Structures are given as structure tokens and as C-alpha cells.
Amino acid sequence: xxxxxxxxRDVVFVCRMLYDRGHVTALDGNVSLRLPDGSIxxxxxxxxxxxxxxxxxxxxxLDGNKLSGYGKPSSEIRMHTLxxxxxxxxxxxxHAHPKTCVAFSLAGxxxxxxxxxxxxxxxxxxxxxxxxxxxxxxxxxxxxxxxxSSDAVVMERHGAVTLGRDVMSAYFNMERLEHAAQTVYMAxxxxxxxxxxxxxVERLMRIREDLGFKSPAPRCHVCGTEQAHDASSH
Numbered sequence: 001x002x003x004x005x006x007x008x009r010d011v012v013f014v015c016r017m018l019y020d021r022g023h024v025t026a027l028d029g030n031v032s033l034r035l036p037d038g039s040i041x042x043x044x045x046x047x048x049x050x051x052x053x054x055x056x057x058x059x060x061x062l063d064g065n066k067l068s069g070y071g072k073p074s075s076e077i078r079m080h081t082l083x084x085x086x087x088x089x090x091x092x093x094x095h096a097h098p099k100t101c102v103a104f105s106l107a108g109x110x111x112x113x114x115x116x117x118x119x120x121x122x123x124x125x126x127x128x129x130x131x132x133x134x135x136x137x138x139x140x141x142x143x144x145x146x147x148x149s150s151d152a153v154v155m156e157r158h159g160a161v162t163l164g165r166d167v168m169s170a171y172f173n174m175e176r177l178e179h180a181a182q183t184v185y186m187a188x189x190x191x192x193x194x195x196x197x198x199x200x201v202e203r204l205m206r207i208r209e210d211l212g213f214k215s216p217a218p219r220c221h222v223c224g225t226e227q228a229h230d231a232s233s234h
Contacts (some may be wrong), residue, residue, distance in 0.1 A: 004041075007033055007167075008054035011041050014094060014171045019050030023096040023174060029159070030074035033167040034084055034091045038062065042080060044071030075135040082140040083163055086148045092167030097159035098178035100185055104128075105156045111181055114196045119180050120204045123152045123162075123173050126180065131156040152177045 011033050018024045018031070029049050032042040041057045043049065058069030062084060064077050074080070076095055083093045104111055111126040119126070127150055132142035143161065146153045151163045152173050160177055164170035187193050196204075 004035065005054060007035060007041060008057050010167050011043070011057055012052060012054050014092075014167050015043060015049035015052050017171055018094065018096050018174065019048070021175070023098045023178065024049050025097070029094075029096045030076050030080070031095070031167065031170075032074075032080040032093045035059070039067055040080065040084065042073050042077065044069065045074050046072070076139070078137065078140045079143060079161060082144060083147050083161070086144070087163060089165060090163045090170075092164045092170035093161065094164075094167070094170040094174050095159060095161045096174055098174065098181065100178055100181035101154050101160050102157070104181055104185070105154050105158075111154060111177075111184065113184075113193070114198075114201045115184060115187075115193060116180060117196070117200075117204055119176070120196075120201065121208060123176050123180075124150065126150075126152050126154060126177060128154040128156055131158070134158055 011031050014031050015029075018029060023029070027046055027048055030043045031049070032040050034040055038061075040060050040062070042060055043052055044056055044058050047056060056069075056071060058071055058073050059067045060073055060077065060081075061067055062081055064073070064081050066073060079095060080093045083090055101111070105128055110128050112128070114120060114125075127146045129142045129146055132138035132155070139155075139158075143153060143155070147161075147163065152160065153162075154160050154177075160174065162170050162173035162177060164173055184193065
């Protein structure tokens with residue numbers, strides 16, 4: 001059985017990966033993990049994710065109360081606790097500022113087209129939440145309608161948040177999200193981008209169902225198809 005220190009190492013590893021891949025810079029971003037006892041490990045406020053250490057992580061409860069640790073919890077604490085309250089299946093949350101995703105939101109271009117089968121099978125549709133002031137109560141309110149059924153949400157002008165069955169899965173979903181954004185960007189520079197036909201989206205949905213994906217699905221804004229969506233168990 002994993003110890004709390006093992007879980008702390010997992011969070012630190014994900015922080016380093018986000019930093020090394022350029023998904024966060026300076027003091028940006030935050031990462032959390034749900035422990036077996038239901039409490040949450042969270043990165044502290046004002047720390048560089050590339051240099052954070054295991055003993056700096058703070059443990060909080062689902063209401064955001066600090067249980068242990070010497071620093072101040074991340075200012076985005078409410079976004080994390082909301083995700084855990086809405087989704088009992090979620091064990092890890094990552095918030096980062098992947099450049100291509102942010103660029104799409106600045107340009108007002110959504111990423112929730114049904115374009116690539118890999119995206120539908122892994123993270124499904126990618127909604128964009130309307131702008132909300134960071135660190136305020138407005139931010140979790142803007143995310144609530146999406147986090148209940150989506151494992152990857154772009155936040156207008158403010159990066160992205162991804163969920164997973166554990167913290168590593170949350171990181172992988174951030175990688176998938178940014179990779180999808182980069183691919184769509186390159187395709188758009190080459191010419192028009194064609195969506196998958198609704199019949200193929202339906203087929204991919206059936207494959208997901210056969211694989212055991214059960215969660216509610218967001219609607220593709222291009223073809224209007226409800227997509228089966230539960231990357232947390234993928």
C-alpha cells in the first residue's frame with residue numbers, strides 16, 4: 001500500500017513534468033491529489049512547480065480547511081475542491097497554462113469540434129468555460145457545469161483544468177489537451193478543418209461504451225452528438 005509520502009512524490013513528479021513541458025511558468029499552476037482518507041494534497045501558493053518539494057505540499061479537507069502544512073494553500077483551492085465534490089471518481093486535478101490552449105481561448109476559437117478519434121476516445125469534447133476572475137468565487141462557478149462531465153476544460157484567458165482517476169491521469173489529460181490544440185492549430189494553418197461525420201462519432205461512442213465509459217457526455221457543438229465521456233477510467 002502506498003504511503004502518504006508516495007502520494008506526495010506523485011504530485012511533485014507531475015509538477016515537474018508540467019514545468020519541464022512548458023505548461024506552467026514561474027509560479028503558475030497548481031496540482032492536487034485525493035488521499036485514501038478523503039483529504040487532499042495541494043501545492044502551496046507562490047511556489048514554482050519546477051522546484052516544489054514533497055514536504056511543501058499542504059493537506060486540506062473538502063471544505064478547503066488546512067489540515068497540515070506550513071504554507072498557504074493555492075489561491076485556486078476552490079476549483080480543486082469543487083472537482084472532488086462533483087466527481088467521486090476523480091483522484092487528481094491539474095491546472096496549467098498550456099500555450100496553444102490559451103491562444104485558442106484568446107482568439108475565441110473553441111476546441112470542442114469532433115475532429116480526432118483519439119480525442120473522442122480519451123478526453124471527449126473539450127468545452128471552454130467563460131472568463132472568470134482568477135482566485136475568486138466566480139472561477140469555480142464558471143466551471144461547475146463542465147466539471148461534472150468533462151475531464152478537460154479550457155478556461156478563457158486562464159489556461160486549462162484536467163481531471164483524472166489519479167494525479168498522473170490528470171497530467172496525461174493535460175498533455176492530450178495541449179497536443180490536440182497544437183494539432184488543430186497546425187491543421188487550420190494548412191487549410192479548412194473537417195469534422196468527423198456524426199455516424200463515425202456515434203461509432204466511437206459505442207466503442208467507448210464497450211470499454212466501460214459510463215459518465216455523462218458533453219455535446220459536440222459541430223455535429224450535435226452526445227459523446228460518451230469518462231476519461232478518468234481510461
